[in-house]
Amino acid sequence: MGAEPYYGPDFGLLQRQDPEIAQILTDELDRLCDGIQLIASENFASPAVLAALGSTLTNKYAEGYPGRRYYAGCEVVDRAERLAIDRARRLFGAEHVNVQPHSGASANLAAYAALLQPGDTVLAMALPHGGHLTHGSKVNFSGRWFGVVAYGVRRDTELIDYDEVRELALRHQPKMIICGATAYPRQIDFAAFRGIADEVGAWLLADIAHTVGLMAGRALPSAVPYADVVTFTTHKALRGPRGGGIMCTEELADKIDRAVFPFIQGGPLMHAVAAKAVAFGEALRPEFAEYARQVVANAQVLADGLAAEGMRPVSGGTDSHLALVDLRDTGISGAVAEHRCASAGITLNRNAIPYDPEPPTVTSGIRVGTPCVTTQGMGGEEMKEVASMVAQVIRNPDAVEETRVRARELARAHQIYPREL
Numbered sequence: 001m002g003a004e005p006y007y008g009p010d011f012g013l014l015q016r017q018d019p020e021i022a023q024i025l026t027d028e029l030d031r032l033c034d035g036i037q038l039i040a041s042e043n044f045a046s047p048a049v050l051a052a053l054g055s056t057l058t059n060k061y062a063e064g065y066p067g068r069r070y071y072a073g074c075e076v077v078d079r080a081e082r083l084a085i086d087r088a089r090r091l092f093g094a095e096h097v098n099v100q101p102h103s104g105a106s107a108n109l110a111a112y113a114a115l116l117q118p119g120d121t122v123l124a125m126a127l128p129h130g131g132h133l134t135h136g137s138k139v140n141f142s143g144r145w146f147g148v149v150a151y152g153v154r155r156d157t158e159l160i161d162y163d164e165v166r167e168l169a170l171r172h173q174p175k176m177i178i179c180g181a182t183a184y185p186r187q188i189d190f191a192a193f194r195g196i197a198d199e200v201g202a203w204l205l206a207d208i209a210h211t212v213g214l215m216a217g218r219a220l221p222s223a224v225p226y227a228d229v230v231t232f233t234t235h236k237a238l239r240g241p242r243g244g245g246i247m248c249t250e251e252l253a254d255k256i257d258r259a260v261f262p263f264i265q266g267g268p269l270m271h272a273v274a275a276k277a278v279a280f281g282e283a284l285r286p287e288f289a290e291y292a293r294q295v296v297a298n299a300q301v302l303a304d305g306l307a308a309e310g311m312r313p314v315s316g317g318t319d320s321h322l323a324l325v326d327l328r329d330t331g332i333s334g335a336v337a338e339h340r341c342a343s344a345g346i347t348l349n350r351n352a353i354p355y356d357p358e359p360p361t362v363t364s365g366i367r368v369g370t371p372c373v374t375t376q377g378m379g380g381e382e383m384k385e386v387a388s389m390v391a392q393v394i395r396n397p398d399a400v401e402e403t404r405v406r407a408r409e410l411a412r413a414h415q416i417y418p419r420e421l
Helices: 011-017 019-033 047-053 075-092 104-115 141-145 162-172 190-200 212-216 250-264 270-283 286-308 334-343 371-375 380-395 397-412
Strands: 096-098 121-125 147-151 176-179 203-207 229-233 244-248 322-326 349-351 365-369
Touching: 011 019, 019 397, 047 270, 075 096, 075 212, 075 244, 075 270, 096 250, 104 141, 104 203, 104 229, 104 244, 104 250, 121 162, 147 162, 162 190, 176 190, 190 203, 212 286, 244 250, 286 322, 286 365, 286 371, 286 380, 334 349, 334 365, 334 380, 334 397, 371 380, 380 397
Parallel strands: 121 147, 121 176, 176 203, 203 229
Antiparallel strands: 096 244, 229 244, 322 365, 349 365
């Protein structure tokens, strides 16, 4: 047999050349294999995605777009980008897709740049109610460069108040309305936002960074038919490499492309673009739809399990991959809960709840998500077990060691990456 073609370095080479970094990589693998990962914005990329990320495509400068590059020698990487675009368009039914953004935040920056001028008014969800830094936070470009008006959720239902959104839009006449969130567990009514945007003549931007995988798998309705521009990430429920993307109408294609390059970015990361193509291809398979549905089912079981333990899910539950949990009845802050769970091998994050009396560094809540555990093959019974473990360690710091053993056993029974080849 002939030698296999070389596509990138193997781990043995890294171990020999840089054992310190090699040890960090194996330590991270051990962390993943020995604990429960409930971070809503994380997932496990497939070995095929990882192979594309670790390839020699990282060497190629490819400023511009397929067939219109500023460097020679791009005929091969052009094929990778065209595949990524074609697969994403098929997956979401989008008219135009740009797969070059390095992250969801840079995708949002490009959307602002394409549609607005500094100082324009934007209507977006408040960060403490579940929005994102790029939706108007004063520490972010969005809050510094634009006049952001915030909408939130009702105190009684903890759901978006669409009447309030319309009232604010009529009063402030925003140039752009943003819908989408990072800690809102319920389905968003994109049709309602479209109607409000049309009424005031605003662009509608849907930031689906968190729910893009659920939309790809048809577990949630898609934002694509309603929004002028849709920004997304590829590394959350979509289960691809870290990165971003933008979908838009054909009318806005040139503006969006020019906003990504040359306005905010230089050369795209072609190894990441190829890995995005792999992820889109995986999401086109029928089994991905089953995965997306199971992510939501698992989140609902987990939320119900925590509710049964006296930990109230915000808005009463979830329609998506995440649950936001109010811990005030336990007397434990989100920061303390995060630390205790981490000590017990359960990784989740503290999170503000709507109208939270605590500062962001403390919070009254936690956010839990099910993309990782679902990728590992866990189902409803395992989610009940996870809910029990989370509740036990939050309420009783003496249960940390016992819970760590339980978490390790559950994780090792559902390995995602082999420890040894």
